[in-house]
Amino acid sequence: MNTALNNVLGTTVDLVNSVTTTLNSTVNSGSFDTAQSSTTQVLDVYVAPVHADLLGLVVDTSPIHLLVTAHSGDGLILGNVVTDLAHLFDNPPDQLSVDDINRRLEQLLTELNQQIPGIEPAPTPPVQLGPGQFLSLTVPPIDLNVLGLIVNTSAITVNATADTGAGNLLGNLVQSLLNTIDATPGNLTALNENLDALLAKVVGVLNSSVSTISSGVVGNLPPVLQTLLSPVLISPNPGATTDILDLAIASPDGSTPPVQADLLGLVVTTSDINAQLKAQTGDGLILGNLLYNAAHLLDPGNFTSLLWLVTELARL
Numbered sequence: 001m002n003t004a005l006n007n008v009l010g011t012t013v014d015l016v017n018s019v020t021t022t023l024n025s026t027v028n029s030g031s032f033d034t035a036q037s038s039t040t041q042v043l044d045v046y047v048a049p050v051h052a053d054l055l056g057l058v059v060d061t062s063p064i065h066l067l068v069t070a071h072s073g074d075g076l077i078l079g080n081v082v083t084d085l086a087h088l089f090d091n092p093p094d095q096l097s098v099d100d101i102n103r104r105l106e107q108l109l110t111e112l113n114q115q116i117p118g119i120e121p122a123p124t125p126p127v128q129l130g131p132g133q134f135l136s137l138t139v140p141p142i143d144l145n146v147l148g149l150i151v152n153t154s155a156i157t158v159n160a161t162a163d164t165g166a167g168n169l170l171g172n173l174v175q176s177l178l179n180t181i182d183a184t185p186g187n188l189t190a191l192n193e194n195l196d197a198l199l200a201k202v203v204g205v206l207n208s209s210v211s212t213i214s215s216g217v218v219g220n221l222p223p224v225l226q227t228l229l230s231p232v233l234i235s236p237n238p239g240a241t242t243d244i245l246d247l248a249i250a251s252p253d254g255s256t257p258p259v260q261a262d263l264l265g266l267v268v269t270t271s272d273i274n275a276q277l278k279a280q281t282g283d284g285l286i287l288g289n290l291l292y293n294a295a296h297l298l299d300p301g302n303f304t305s306l307l308w309l310v311t312e313l314a315r316l
Helices: 002-017 077-086 098-115 169-180 185-207 215-219 223-228 286-295 303-314
Strands: 020-023 038-047 051-054 057-060 064-072 133-139 143-146 149-153 156-162 209-212 241-249 259-263 266-270 273-280
Touching: 002 223, 002 286, 002 303, 038 077, 064 077, 077 098, 077 185, 098 185, 133 185, 143 185, 143 209, 149 286, 156 169, 169 266, 185 209, 223 286, 223 303, 241 286, 273 286
Parallel strands: none
Antiparallel strands: 020 209, 038 064, 051 057, 133 156, 143 149, 149 273, 156 266, 241 273, 259 266
């Protein structure tokens, strides 16, 4: 069973990696649809192996390496936007201020809105900074349907506050840096609004994208996986859905943030985090069909197909 499930998940990832994403909207000519080819490393995170013993239930993970790279070039709109954002401050003035940062962000946002006027930004809550708070960054709700694999998340807000005082090394350091760049509650609020607006537009573009996959990729799959791609293998009616993942990180009583960390005066909190993955069946929804059918193999009445499918999947 483990081998069979790993083969299904491996195939799912391979298919996701083969998906081509396009925009179902008019894109005006500009720097975000035509650009020189380049590669910019955006994020490189390494998480060491995790070992947890929960009352005798032992969980181990392999090392996790997350690498996010922006590729720019003709038609690579999101890659071009992130590349421009990463290089926004390559030539900073002698004395950088929050107002300088805001002007550059506003220019980037203006250019993006001019090129893609037909796509509305994803919704974000208003920015309200508390005492000592310098960050209130919201990742808007994601609503994607990738060939039947439905991804939904709530808006996720990350807050950061600099608490100053004896022993608060990082809080004191951040506050000193903010004073150096002439940060005020007003221009910090504008900074967070500009960052939220950029994220809202980028996520709006992502939510408006259309996913396709080459017929050759699907045609080269082994026969057993071809069987699992049928929209009526388990459910006789296409359009059936099932939950694959339902993740909720929330405060038990609603009065405190679900995630809160205080590191030497640098306090980081988040809003509630909700994420769902669903599988939906239908013609052409190959990822939805694959995951839906695999999830229901152990349902009562499926034992005949289960034995054959699991045996064949384990042999891949």
